[in-house]
Amino acid sequence: MVRFEKVTKAYGPLVVLDSLDLDIAPDEKVAIIGPSGSGKTTVLRMLMTLERINDGVIYVDGEPLTHMEKNGQLVPADQRHLRRMRGKIGMVFQHFNLFPHMTAIKNCMEAPVTVLGLSKAEARERAAELLEMVGLGDKLDHYPSQLSGGQQQRVAIARALAMRPKIMLFDEVTSALDPELVGEVLNVIRKLGTEHNLTMLMVTHQMGFAKEFADRVCFFYGGRIVEEGKPDELFSAPENERTRQFLSAVL
Numbered sequence: 001m002v003r004f005e006k007v008t009k010a011y012g013p014l015v016v017l018d019s020l021d022l023d024i025a026p027d028e029k030v031a032i033i034g035p036s037g038s039g040k041t042t043v044l045r046m047l048m049t050l051e052r053i054n055d056g057v058i059y060v061d062g063e064p065l066t067h068m069e070k071n072g073q074l075v076p077a078d079q080r081h082l083r084r085m086r087g088k089i090g091m092v093f094q095h096f097n098l099f100p101h102m103t104a105i106k107n108c109m110e111a112p113v114t115v116l117g118l119s120k121a122e123a124r125e126r127a128a129e130l131l132e133m134v135g136l137g138d139k140l141d142h143y144p145s146q147l148s149g150g151q152q153q154r155v156a157i158a159r160a161l162a163m164r165p166k167i168m169l170f171d172e173v174t175s176a177l178d179p180e181l182v183g184e185v186l187n188v189i190r191k192l193g194t195e196h197n198l199t200m201l202m203v204t205h206q207m208g209f210a211k212e213f214a215d216r217v218c219f220f221y222g223g224r225i226v227e228e229g230k231p232d233e234l235f236s237a238p239e240n241e242r243t244r245q246f247l248s249a250v251l
């Protein structure tokens with residue numbers, strides 16, 4: 001579903017991703033962990049085509065993300081290709097990023113109407129179902145400022161799902177929340193994982209959740225994956241010295 005093939009990203013002299021290879025299977029749940037500045041968020045930003053890569057190729061759902069094939073050659077993608085590819089991916093950010101002047105249901109209707117061309121009635125029905133699914137069926141007409149952080153983050157998840165993505169990206173989605181609100185957001189992600197066929201990639205500091213939820217954990221250091229494996233193995237018997245140091249600091 002997702003493949004990074006020797007992807008390099010640099011900001012001037014700073015190499016942030018260093019010839020990164022990463023393969024994610026359909027429906028797989030992958031947690032990305034690692035110290036601050038190791039390139040975790042950059043991986044997600046690349047997938048959202050928010051950043052250009054310097055070298056390598058990213059494939060999504062079997063197709064190159066930012067290139068397209070023309071006469072057997074890879075050429076830079078046009079806007080149409082980019083729009084289609086972006087539609088396969090939903091992202092939820094640390095700071096919810098909801099539209100403050102729109103109610104919860106309007107937040108979830110906006111892109112399906114303007115990007116997918118759904119009628120308002122169809123978009124409303126889809127949005128209401130999703131808000132129900134994340135436990136906010138009674139908050140459809142609330143504005144973000146009238147919702148707690150955990151509720152806002154659940155709206156953000158529903159909003160991403162309203163575009164029917166195949167892949168969901170979560171970037172430290174509980175980091176800005178008060179501790180007592182973390183659980184409700186993780187419960188929604190857990191539910192998504194079991195009830196929907198979604199490939200999920202999450203950058204997280206919640207080691208307990210990564211251990212329980214992920215099929216695979218990738219430990220990033222210096223723009224590379226220095227160790228990866230099943231959560232049980234990686235957390236209980238890390239082989240790499242960097243992984244050991246990181247885990248002993250955070251666990």
Ligand code: ADP
Pocket residue numbers: 011014016034035036037038039040041042043
């Ligand atoms: P992580 O998510 O692991 O904390 P990031 O992917 O956010 O790391 O960042 C990796 C490195 O890239 C950091 O050193 C960061 O300072 C740098 N970086 C990120 N975005 C930019 C940018 N737009 N310009 C310059 N440096 C950046």
